[in-house]
Amino acid sequence: MKTIILSFLQDHKRKKVNISQLEEYMIRHHKEAYMDYDAFAETINELTEEEILIGVGGKKTTDFNGLYPPLYNQYWNRAQKEEAKPFMNPGDVTVHDSIDLSYYRGREEELHKDWPFIEKISLFLSDEYPAEDYEWLQVNERSAMLFGDEKWLKKHSAFLNRIGLEKEDLRMIHTPEPFSYKLGIPKAVPSPLKGIIIENSDTYASIKRLWDEGALPFQLIIYGGGKRIESTINYLQHIEELSYYDLDLYYFGDIDREGVAIWERTARGHKGTLKPYLPFYNTLVDRFSDQATEPETDDRPSLAPFLVYFTKERATVIRNVLDEGNLLPQEYVHYGIMKRLVKRDG
The missing domain is CATH 1.10.10 (Arc Repressor Mutant, subunit A)
Known part of the structure; x- marks a missing residue:
């Protein structure tokens, strides 16, 4: 059919x-x-x-x-x-006053392609929808309501800019990335508290196992979720229990250009100090540097702020791994290795 x-x-x-x-x-x-x-x-x-x-x-x-x-x-x-497409001229169509079609001058074919979506937004701005649809909605909710596709606006992120609109014009709320963490403050409170951010999901799952076993020297563990942590790190200041204590925060992720770039950007966004957790990183370098693989990333981080935490010999190994565009995944330091390392650190 x-x-x-x-x-x-x-x-x-x-x-x-x-x-x-x-x-x-x-x-x-x-x-x-x-x-x-x-x-x-x-x-x-x-x-x-x-x-x-x-x-x-x-x-x-x-x-x-x-x-x-x-x-x-x-x-x-x-x-x-193609030969049947009647292209439009921006001056020949009528839209809501908030919509700017100047981008489409000389781009009639692109206007023809975008017009069904522009028309729906124009109708929305003209109060042509039921009252309930004018509540402030999350981006995916608004996208589903307007276009029947909850991901359309995210897949076409430049579209609103092309027609001179902001998210607020469509009464959309920014959805922050979820911030996953575990916090446990013992009766005998250490000073300062220790926390660690874990970049990837499997390693975080192993860290949670160690947490549940009471084997960690940390009172706070955070799931980084790759680049997601860069935009969520400041959520820490909204955790009321942490406001009463100093916090030493550590990080453990992949050793590759992207992993170091994530640490670098997260460290810049964090109001305190974010240190690499050396027991894990040192083991990754010492035991697995000859097992580096090839990642897919275009990041070019500044290495000096990261390498300053390591011995000269390990810094050289890390630099070589990154210069060659290779990857040491954090998963090499698996649950069994971490269990031994945190026991020694604790």
């Missing part, structure tokens, strides 16, 4: 297609392929997810066909063959 509908859409002469006419065409000319309305609606929704069809209108009842599952009465057709 999908192939037949695509062929119909490619040969369709108009920018919009009426869904009832398309269904009638399928029933009349391709009854066996049509099967039933549910299969037809599923195919239309697939084409919508692929951005070949874009529903026309907002969320008014009259915009839909009254059946279940509901389909828009009309769709923008983006499957037309």
